Structures are given as C-alpha cells and as structure tokens.
Amino acid sequence: MPGIDEDIMRELMHRCTDDLHASPHVAAAIVRRQRHRRLRNRALGVAVAGAAAGTAFAVVAASPGSTAGRGTGAATASGPTTIRLTAAQTALYKLSKAAAKAPARTGGRYVIMTEKQDTYARTSVLDSLTGDVWTYQQGGGVPSELPVARHDSPTAAQFDAMPTDTATLRARLLAQAKQEQAEAIAEQEKEMKEHGKQGTLASQPKLTDDDFVFEEATTMLWNPLVGPQLRAALYKVLADTPGVRVDSHARDDLGRPAVEISRTGAVTGIEDQTFENPKTGAVLETAFIQKDGTKGTDLYLSVTSSGTVPPNPYR
Amino acid sequence: MDRKQARDFEGFVTESGDALLRMATLLTTDPDLAEDVYQETLHRLAMRWSRVDSPKAFCRRVMHNIVIDQARAQRRRPRELFAVHDRGDPRSADQVAAAELRPALLAALGTLTHQQRTIVVLRYFDDLSENEVAELLGVSPGTVKSTASRAVAQLRTQPGLVALFATGPHQ
Numbered sequence: 001m002p003g004i005d006e007d008i009m010r011e012l013m014h015r016c017t018d019d020l021h022a023s024p025h026v027a028a029a030i031v032r033r034q035r036h037r038r039l040r041n042r043a044l045g046v047a048v049a050g051a052a053a054g055t056a057f058a059v060v061a062a063s064p065g066s067t068a069g070r071g072t073g074a075a076t077a078s079g080p081t082t083i084r085l086t087a088a089q090t091a092l093y094k095l096s097k098a099a100a101k102a103p104a105r106t107g108g109r110y111v112i113m114t115e116k117q118d119t120y121a122r123t124s125v126l127d128s129l130t131g132d133v134w135t136y137q138q139g140g141g142v143p144s145e146l147p148v149a150r151h152d153s154p155t156a157a158q159f160d161a162m163p164t165d166t167a168t169l170r171a172r173l174l175a176q177a178k179q180e181q182a183e184a185i186a187e188q189e190k191e192m193k194e195h196g197k198q199g200t201l202a203s204q205p206k207l208t209d210d211d212f213v214f215e216e217a218t219t220m221l222w223n224p225l226v227g228p229q230l231r232a233a234l235y236k237v238l239a240d241t242p243g244v245r246v247d248s249h250a251r252d253d254l255g256r257p258a259v260e261i262s263r264t265g266a267v268t269g270i271e272d273q274t275f276e277n278p279k280t281g282a283v284l285e286t287a288f289i290q291k292d293g294t295k296g297t298d299l300y301l302s303v304t305s306s307g308t309v310p311p312n313p314y315r
Numbered sequence: 316m317d318r319k320q321a322r323d324f325e326g327f328v329t330e331s332g333d334a335l336l337r338m339a340t341l342l343t344t345d346p347d348l349a350e351d352v353y354q355e356t357l358h359r360l361a362m363r364w365s366r367v368d369s370p371k372a373f374c375r376r377v378m379h380n381i382v383i384d385q386a387r388a389q390r391r392r393p394r395e396l397f398a399v400h401d402r403g404d405p406r407s408a409d410q411v412a413a414a415e416l417r418p419a420l421l422a423a424l425g426t427l428t429h430q431q432r433t434i435v436v437l438r439y440f441d442d443l444s445e446n447e448v449a450e451l452l453g454v455s456p457g458t459v460k461s462t463a464s465r466a467v468a469q470l471r472t473q474p475g476l477v478a479l480f481a482t483g484p485h486q
Contacts (some may be wrong), residue, residue, distance in 0.1 A: 006439060008479060013440040015339055015416040022332030026354055029320040030361045136325045185317050 016153040029288075029296055054246060085239075088246040092239035095259050100232035105156070107305025111224045116299040123313055125306075128156040128225055135308025138314035156225045164233040170213055173237065177212035207267050210241050214263045217241075218274050222283045231281050236263045248273060253299055320364050327370050334441075341436045342382050344421040352381050353440055373442065377452060378431050381476060419475025426473060431466040438463050 028167045085093065105111065111126045115137035117137075125134040133152040163169045207215075218295035220226060226234070236242050243263050265272070275285040287297045335356065356378045361395060367373045424432050430452070437448045438459070445463075445475035449456040470476055 006463075007470055009435065009439040009470065010442075011422055012416075012476070012479065013341055013436070016420045017337035017440075020333065020337050020340055020346075022328070022336040022353065024329075024332075025323045026357060027332065029355075030357050031324060180319060198346055234393035 025290055029290065046253055088244060090237040091246045091248045091259060092235050092244075092261070094248075095278065096232040096235035096239070098279055099235060100228050102228045102231075102280040102282070104228055105224070105305065108307035110306045110309055112302075112304045112310060113224050113305055114301040115181055115298070116301060121314070123310075126153050126223075126225055127309075131155045131158075136311060136312045136314055148315035153223060153225060156227070159220075159223070159226050159230055162230050162233075164229045166233060166236040169233050170229075170237045170240060173213050174209055177207075177216050181207070181212075207265065210243055211265050211267065214241050214244065215265075216271070218261070218272060218286070220291060221274060221276075222286055222298070222300065224282075226298055227280075235281065248278070253287075253297060254285075256284055258284050324364050327360055332357075332370060335378070338436060338440060339378055340417075340421070341424060342378060342432060344425040344432075346417075346421075352378060355381055358457055360362075368430070372451070375437065379452070382433075384428055402441075419473075423470050425472035425474050426470065427466050431462055434459055434462045435466045435470070 054130070092199075104192060107126075109128055112130055113124045113126070115122050115124070120137050122137040125136075127133070132154065133151045165171055179248050183210060217237050221231065221234055237262060241263070243264045243266070245260075247260040250258045252258045252275040256275075257278060259278050260273060262271055262273040264270070269291040271289045273285075273287045274283055275287075276282065277284055282303070285298055285299050289295045321481050332353075336349060336353045339352040339356070340346055343349045343352055354373050360367065360373055363373070363458065364370075404476065424435070427435065434448055437443045438445070443451070445456045445459045448459045452459070
C-alpha cells in the first residue's frame with residue numbers, strides 16, 4: 001500500500017538522522033568570513049554624531065621621555081607632553097608610513113584580486129566606480145562563477161571620502177559599528193516579540209568599543225580600493241586600540257615577510273589576525289581562530305587593474 | 316554581511332541547521348560529504364543573505380545543485396556504496412539506534428538516481444507537497460508523483476529495508 005510505504009519512508013528517514021546535529025561553530029565561522037568581505041554602503045553613510053569634536057581619543061604622538069597611552073589626551077599647548085610609544089605602536093606607525101608612501105592605484109576601473117581561501121582559489125573583480133563585485137572561484141566542487149554581488153564594496157570614491165584624522169576615523173568606525181549593532185538588536189527583539197518569545201537582548205554581553213574598532217578597521221584593510229592615505233590612517237587607529245598585538249617579523253602562510261597584527265575579542269574569544277606587507281602596508285593574509293581552534297585563512301596573492309571585466313579564469 | 320544580517324543568519328542556522336545537515340546526509344548518502352555540502356550551502360546562503368526571500372527554499376535548491384554538480388564531477392569515478400550487512404529486521408525495535416540503521420538506509424538511497432533521491436527526500440523527509448517539489452525542481456507534479464512512487468517501490472526491495480517494508484513501521 002503506497003500510503004503505508006510512504007509512512008515508512010518518512011519515519012525511517014527521520015529516525016535514521018535524528019541523532020545528527022550541525023556544529024554550532026559553522027554559522028559563526030561563515031559569518032566571520034563574510035564580514036571580512038562585506039562593508040555595506042549604508043554603513044559608510046552613517047552620520048557620525050559628535051565625530052567632529054574628535055576629542056574622545058588622543059592620537060598618540062611620538063615624543064621621547066615620558067609615557068602616555070590612548071585616551072590620555074593630546075599634547076597640550078601649555079607645555080611639552082612627551083609620550084612613549086609601545087613597541088606595537090612603533091611598528092604600526094612605521095607600517096602607516098609605508099602605506100602612505102605606497103603608490104596610489106592606477107590603471108583601469110576594475111580591480112582584480114586573486115586569493116586563496118582555505119581550499120578555494122578565488123578571483124574577485126571589484127568595480128571601483130560602482131562597488132559591484134564579481135567572484136570567480138575554483139575548488140571543492142563549487143560553481144566557478146558566482147553572480148555579481150551588487151554594491152558589495154564601497155566605491156573608491158567613498159573610501160577616499162573617509163576621514164584620515166585618527167580620532168575622527170576611529171569615531172566614524174565606532175559609530176557605524178554601533179549603529180549596525182543597535183539596528184540588529186532592535187530587529188531581533190522585534191522578531192522575538194512577533195514570535196511570542198520573551199526576553200531582551202540588551203543584557204547580553206556586548207562587544208567593547210575597542211572590539212568594534214578593531215573589527216571595522218581590519219574588515220576595511222583587505223579591500224584593494226582603500227587608498228594609501230586611508231590605509232595609513234587605519235594603521236594609526238589600530239595603534240590607538242588597546243589589546244592589539246604586533247609581530248614585526250612574522251611570515252604569512254606562504255612564508256612572505258609580514259607584520260602580523262592580531263587581537264582577541266574580549267567577548268567572543270575569537271582571535272583575528274591580519275598580515276601586512278611591511279613595505280607597502282598591503283594585506284597579505286587575514287585569518288581568524290575560534291575558541292575551538294577552528295581556523296579560517298585568506299591569502300591575498302595579487303592585485304591588478306583592468307579596463308574591462310576579465311573572463312572567468314577557471315573555465 | 317552586517318551585524319543585523321549576521322544575527323539573522325545565525326538565527327536561521329540555529330533553527331534549521333540540524334534539518335539541513337540531515338537533508339544533506341540523505342541527499343548525498345555520505346555523512347562526510349554531507350558535512351561539506353551543508354557548509355557550502357550555508358556559505359552560498361550567507362553570500363546572498365540580503366537577497367534571499369526564503370532561506371529554507373534557497374538551501375533546498377542549492378543543496379540539490381551542489382549534489383548534482385559533485386555527481387557530475389565524480390562521474391568517472393564509480394560511487395562507493397556503503398556495505399550492506401544483513402541486519403535482519405531493522406525494526407528489531409526502537410532500540411535499534413539511528414546510527415546503526417542509517418547505513419542501510421543510505422545504501423538503499425544510493426541506488427536511486429539523484430532526481431529520485433531528491434524527490435524522495437523532499438517529499439518524505441522535508442514533507443513538501445508534490446506541487447512544491449515540482450516547482451522547486453522545475454518538473455511537473457505528475458513527474459514528482461510517479462518518480463516518488465517508483466523510487467519507494469525500488470527502496471522497499473533493498474536488502475537492508477525489505478523486512479521493514481514487509482511488516483510496516485508500527486508493529
């Protein structure tokens with residue numbers, strides 16, 4: 001009897017798979033990777049209340065002879081304020097200088113970046129004018145050509161319009177991160193209410209300001225549309241962010257000499273790493289390591305320009 | 316993906332992850348491969364999260380496509396089936412653990428074509444209607460009905476399942 005057979009199939013398939021459970025870490029790892037690749041235009045358009053004041057955090061200024069840290073205030077007009085940079089800050093300021101001196105991007109409208117992401121080879125084509133992104137990839141049985149992701153990147157002009165003063169940039173990064181966070185919490189609480197669930201997310205552990213700033217800054221650094229001045233400013237912001245660790249003599253997974261910048265999130269426990277070319281400030285590798293040891297790696301291999309969208313290289 | 320999207324995405328995976336992994340296991344008939352398919356499906360979903368109206372429907376379609384793509388890629392290499400042992404009556408009670416019964420079911424599903432298997436999984440595991448399956452796969456409801464019927468008829472003759480179908484599930 002067909003009806004009975006179908007019931008048997010139904011029961012059998014559920015009974016045989018009920019003990020299978022998805023790893024709770026998979027979604028977090030995927031989100032982590034996506035966040036390395038997504039900066040929405042909306043986020044860049046955030047009006048920054050109070051950013052103009054720019055007084056929340058002082059730029060660490062090098063002046064030998066005394067100690068100071070972030071937030072202690074800028075040099076005062078009343079007398080010489082001397083600030084001693086930590087080794088990490090010194091390394092990041094050096095990297096900032098290298099980035100500022102790197103040649104600005106020239107060439108065609110389209111920026112082509114090749115990379116290796118875990119087991120995938122990947123070529124991304126970014127339209128510097130519109131922010132559209134094409135992605136081609138190879139490996140793991142995935143399709144070689146993904147649809148164009150419309151406006152998945154800020155445009156080169158939007159990046160160029162970002163502030164490069166350290167305090168203002170930090171305030172901008174913090175504001176856009178907090179706005180996204182607030183919207184996310186409000187939206188999720190609304191959904192919880194709609195589904196008749198009790199509770200609030202307000203009491204959940206929140207990322208610290210420094211968590212936010214580090215994440216926003218490093219999420220921006222990998223993007224090849226970021227120009228030399230903004231890149232240089234981002235390294236200064238990182239130099240101004242507590243908990244940032246720097247190894248000036250590191251190597252990336254391909255053995256290339258690199259400055260390794262890392263930080264472990266106070267709430268998430270996830271260690272984010274970014275490896276930079278010490279001569280240009282360009283990103284060579286980004287990686288994250290979750291509490292359970294899960295590691296995701298992106299190796300950046302080349303950046304070139306073209307006047308046209310190149311064909312899929314993996315076909 | 317911004318933070319709101321990330322929260323939404325993680326919420327969806329928390330709610331649907333187990334079911335998706337189980338569906339991947341049934342579609343691939345290979346638990347290890349299923350893990351890869353599951354992760355790749357979520358990866359593709361995350362990339363399009365802001366543009367996907369129905370995440371579950373998107374995952375069903377993507378999962379089916381991935382399995383088909385992989386099957387094409389591996390066409391030259393014959394598929395290894397699970398060894399089917401004579402387990403006697405697989406119902407030998409509810410005490411038969413899922414993990415013990417699973418190889419027999421997966422082996423049996425492995426004898427179906429991809430289309431048959433997908434239809435069986437969507438109809439009887441995911442509980443979609445014939446019309447819903449037809450729309451998802453781009454075939455007619457009649458094709459879904461006849462394919463499902465033939466597939467179940469084939470499954471009930473498989474060594475590991477024959478006793479089960481002979482006596483029914485509720486005895």
